[in-house]
Amino acid sequence: AQKVTQAQTEISVVEKEDVTLDCVYETRDTTYYLFWYKQPPSGELVFLIRRNSFDEQNEISGRYSWNFQKSTSSFNFTITASQVVDSAVYFCALIANRDDKIIFGKGTRLHILP
Amino acid sequence: SQTIHQWPATLVQPVGSPLSLECTVEGTSNPNLYWYRQAAGRGLQLLFYSVGIGQISSEVPQNLSASRPQDRQFILSSKKLLLSDSGFYLCAWSGLHGAETQYFGPGTRLLVL
Numbered sequence: 526a527q528k529v530t531q532a533q534t535e536i537s538v539v540e541k542e543d544v545t546l547d548c549v550y551e552t553r554d555t556t557y558y559l560f561w562y563k564q565p566p567s568g569e570l571v572f573l574i575r576r577n578s579f580d581e582q583n584e585i586s587g588r589y590s591w592n593f594q595k596s597t598s599s600f601n602f603t604i605t606a607s608q609v610v611d612s613a614v615y616f617c618a619l620i621a622n623r624d625d626k627i628i629f630g631k632g633t634r635l636h637i638l639p
Numbered sequence: 640s641q642t643i644h645q646w647p648a649t650l651v652q653p654v655g656s657p658l659s660l661e662c663t664v665e666g667t668s669n670p671n672l673y674w675y676r677q678a679a680g681r682g683l684q685l686l687f688y689s690v691g692i693g694q695i696s697s698e699v700p701q702n703l704s705a706s707r708p709q710d711r712q713f714i715l716s717s718k719k720l721l722l723s724d725s726g727f728y729l730c731a732w733s734g735l736h737g738a739e740t741q742y743f744g745p746g747t748r749l750l751v752l
Contacts, residue, residue: 556738557738558738560740562743567745568727568729568745568746568748569729569743569744569745569746570683570729570731570743571743572740572741572742572743575740616682616683620738622738626685626688627685627741629682629683630682631681631682632682
């Protein structure tokens, strides 16, 4: 069975600090896809990134970076120099093999304090 | 580019009244379509998904139903709303092939009183 765990329910940091959101996944499939979504107060889920299980290269996009480590089944998300606009709920998610169903973690609520 | 619309944005309905939420996608053909519900402060629950016109799979037995009368239209309905139907309803689409990224609409906030 597939599972995504986001152990951090809520995090608060002061603006300009770096923050890492943890994501641990479980799957028996060798082919799978990992995602991060952002849900700002408006409610819409915004797609941030998708990685497949064969690509362990870390990715950087502006202030966002992702660390994918198959050895620890983790796909962590780091925001560098956080800003108030980064305040949101962040969801990590998994699709195993060629399934159409996405398994979401329970989300981490991030508060960036001015 | 693809866009996904949902309406209404907000809805307040009395218990026992019917419901119809609509979702439409533009800029793509033959999408997979999904309905999710998010209760206040909680995670996402997949309610229904559809791989084609008239094809609906239900994930959770409940008071709701879904229909897909056109390729890019997905409707969530109820004949009689319950208090527990309150929540944030999100529609999403993905490409036809498995394991593709899901893109979400703006959502509908439903409050049942």
